[in-house]
Amino acid sequence: MYKARCGWVVCALLVMVAALTGCDRLSGSADSGEGRLGENGESGRVTPTRTAGYGAEFLGVDECSSFGRTSFTEVACSSERAAARVVARHDGKQSEGPPCPATTDFVLHISEQKPSADEDGDGAVPQGYACMRNLQKPHPGDPGGGGGPRTIVGDCVYSAGEGEVRETACDGKGEKSPEYKVTSAVEKRAECPASTALYVRLGGPKPVGCARPL
Template sequence: MPTVTAPTTVGLTDAYFPAGQCAAPIRGKAKGTGPPYVSVDCRHVSAVAEITKRSATAVPPRPDVPTFLSIPGRTGKSVSALAVAAARSCADNTDLLLDLGQNLLQVTGAASVLGGLEAYACLRNLEAPHPGDAGMGGGAKMIVGDCVYVTTSTDGTRATDGVTVTLETPCDGTGANRPEYRLARVFIPTYLKGDTNEVCPKNAATRLSLSVPSTKFELFSPAACAEKL
C-alpha cells in the first residue's frame, strides 16, 4: 500500500482534519496504541475512515473531568469537557473519536504546535469491522444494543476507592470481559429538566450511569436502562 506523508500543518487549526475528508494512517510513526493519521481525499488508496464530523478548535473551558470514552491512549483516563461534548455530538455508529491534538503531537513531536487548544474528529471506518455498531464493543459512545459490564476500575482490577464504572464489551463474549447487561435505552436524566427520574421498563429494569460519579459535571452524564444478561 502506498504510504502517506506527515501533514505540513504547523498548528492545530480548524483546517486540520476537516469533515468530509478521510483519515489514513502514517506508517512508521506508531507509538502507544497505533499510528497517527493524516487527512486525505476519500478516494486515496490509503484512506481507512471518513471524518464524519469535527469539533471546533477551542481552549478547554474547564479542568479535566473523569469520564470514559474510546479515545486512543486515553480511554479510562481524565479527558476534557470538550472531548465529552465532541463524543456526544458524533453519530451513534461512530467507530472512533480521534483526539486531533494528540494526533498532531504524535506526528510532529512538538507540543508547541497545539497552543493550548483541543479538537476532536468523529471517524467511521470505510470497511468493516465497525466497533461503533451496536453490540460490537467499541465506538465513541455507548448506544442502545451495546453490552457492558460493571467494575471497580477502568482496567478491570480492584480499585481501592470502591468507585464503580460501567464499561463496554462485545455482546458476543469475545472480549476480555463477559457482558453483564445490554442497554435498552440511553438518555440524559430528566431531573436535569426539573422532572422526576426516568422509570425503566420491566424487561430492562436495571438503571446504570454511563460515567464515573464524580464532580458536578456528572449531572450531564447519560444513564441507561439495561437488561441483565
C-alpha cells in the first residue's frame, strides 16, 4: 500500500483468477449442462485508501484505473496512466452477485473499509467487485482471447484433468494449445449439434456451451 499524488490507491495480489467452466465428454446421457469448475482469466483483490476522489463511488462505472505488478490506482480516464475502465460495478461478493459483462477482461475484488472520511461522508467503502476492460489491446475477455472471468461462445479450451477444462487463446499463442472451441450456447445439452464433443458450463440464460474439437 502506498499513497499517490491523486486518486485512489489500492493494493492487489495479481493472482488473476477467473471462473472457467468444467465439462464432460459427450455421451448418451441426459445429464444437466453443469460441469466442474475450472480456473482461468484475471482478477485481483484491492483495498481502497482515499487520497482524492474521482466520483461518488470508488471505481464506479466508467471510471478508470492504472495498474502495475502489485497495485491498482483509480485515476482520471484522460490520464496517461489510465489502463482499464470499469464496465460494471456491484456490491457484495462476485459469487453472490450479477455476472460481469461477457467481454470483461478482469475483475477487481474490493475489500470493505471504514475510513474516517470517504467520498460520500458515511465513513465506509462497501465490499464489492469491479468488472474491468483494458483501454487498449490485448483483450483476453474477447471471444477466443484466452482469458477473462467468463467463458463465452468463440472461446477455446484445453483439457486440464478429468472433467475439467481451462481457457486458452484460439490463435495458439497461449501457453497451452486449444483443443476445443465453444461454437454455441443452449439451454439444454440435447440442443447441441451432433458435432459436439464437449459440454462447457457457461452460466446465464443459456448455460450449456457446445464445443467441437479442433
